[in-house]
Amino acid sequence: MTVIIDILFLTFLIISAFLSVYFKDLLNSTISLSAYSFFVAVLWTTLNAVDVAFTEVAVGAGVSTVLLLAVLSKIDRVEKNQITKDRKIIALTVIFITGYLLLLATQDMPNFGDPGWVTNRYLIPDYIERTFRETGAPNIVTAILGSYRGYDTNGETTVIFIAGLCVYMILGRESK
Amino acid sequence: MVDIINFIVGKYNYIIAIILMLIGLYTTIVNGNLFKKVVGLNILSTSIILFYISISKVKDGSAPIYSENVIRYDNPLPHVLMLTAIVVGVAVTAVALSIIIKINEFYGTVEEDEIVNYNQRSVKDREENEF
Numbered sequence: 121m122t123v124i125i126d127i128l129f130l131t132f133l134i135i136s137a138f139l140s141v142y143f144k145d146l147l148n149s150t151i152s153l154s155a156y157s158f159f160v161a162v163l164w165t166t167l168n169a170v171d172v173a174f175t176e177v178a179v180g181a182g183v184s185t186v187l188l189l190a191v192l193s194k195i196d197r198v199e200k201n202q203i204t205k206d207r208k209i210i211a212l213t214v215i216f217i218t219g220y221l222l223l224l225a226t227q228d229m230p231n232f233g234d235p236g237w238v239t240n241r242y243l244i245p246d247y248i249e250r251t252f253r254e255t256g257a258p259n260i261v262t263a264i265l266g267s268y269r270g271y272d273t274n275g276e277t278t279v280i281f282i283a284g285l286c287v288y289m290i291l292g293r294e295s296k
Numbered sequence: 297m298v299d300i301i302n303f304i305v306g307k308y309n310y311i312i313a314i315i316l317m318l319i320g321l322y323t324t325i326v327n328g329n330l331f332k333k334v335v336g337l338n339i340l341s342t343s344i345i346l347f348y349i350s351i352s353k354v355k356d357g358s359a360p361i362y363s364e365n366v367i368r369y370d371n372p373l374p375h376v377l378m379l380t381a382i383v384v385g386v387a388v389t390a391v392a393l394s395i396i397i398k399i400n401e402f403y404g405t406v407e408e409d410e411i412v413n414y415n416q417r418s419v420k421d422r423e424e425n426e427f
Binding site: 126138153170171184191194207208211215219222239240261265287293 | 323360375400
């Protein structure tokens with residue numbers, strides 16, 4: 121049953137991603153992107169990544185859409201069709217080469233949900249075994265985020281601060 | 297034939313992540329509209345997050361929160377890394393959009409080709425004024 125839901129939502133995902141690229145009206149495109157973020161969040165709930173799912177709903181489907189809509193109120197809503205042929209050829213070449221290399225690399229990946237693969241051994245059982253004893257938090261993701269990788273989270277906060285500063289400095293300047 | 301079917305069934309998530317990444321990359325390269333490029337960038341970053349989350353799923357695994365009667369937990373480390381990636385992705389979107397607003401104020405358009413034309417025209421005007 122989980123596999124059917126998984127495949128269904130992955131297919132929805134591709135459809136909504138394609139639509140958000142395909143629409144010429146940028147408002148339709150933004151709304152499709154919001155739906156795409158929502159499908160991604162549902163997919164992550166089925167993949168048991170609950171923390172990532174609610175961050176995606178709040179930040180990806182919420183804040184990003186609001187930002188995109190705010191910009192959309194200032195620019196032209198309809199995109200002009202200006203895709204030139206030579207640029208299309210370059211893009212398709214890049215995409216075929218990248219896609220081929222990625223598909224080749226996929227052969228070396230484990231099957232979906234393989235517990236014996238290298239990413240799920242060594243450090244990970246250690247984390248799962250130690251976390252509750254050392255930090256007392258029942259949620260392992262929160263414990264790693266706040267405790268073991270605390271410096272990383274601190275750096276992330278710095279990135280957000282710098283981004284906010286950048287937006288303020290770019291938009292706060294007087295235009296001549 | 298059986299090999300190919302096994303490949304597709306076993307690695308369905310990875311293949312979808314690749315397709316989504318290519319959709320995002322194509323938009324970012326080919327589309328002349330700067331707003332559409334940001335949309336493509338969002339799809340690109342989400343596809344990579346999908347790839348990492350797919351790696352972290354383990355068969356019969358439960359969510360990485362302590363509880364009883366659990367066979368094994370999913371891998372919590374990619375979840376942590378991807379939480380950071382989502383938030384940084386939104387920061388990138390915000391900065392890109394603020395630059396788009398400034399470009400729109402200056403040129404009156406967000407289409408790449410029109411901006412290039414505008415610049416070439418202004419260079420020609422300056423040369424004519426000098427002589």
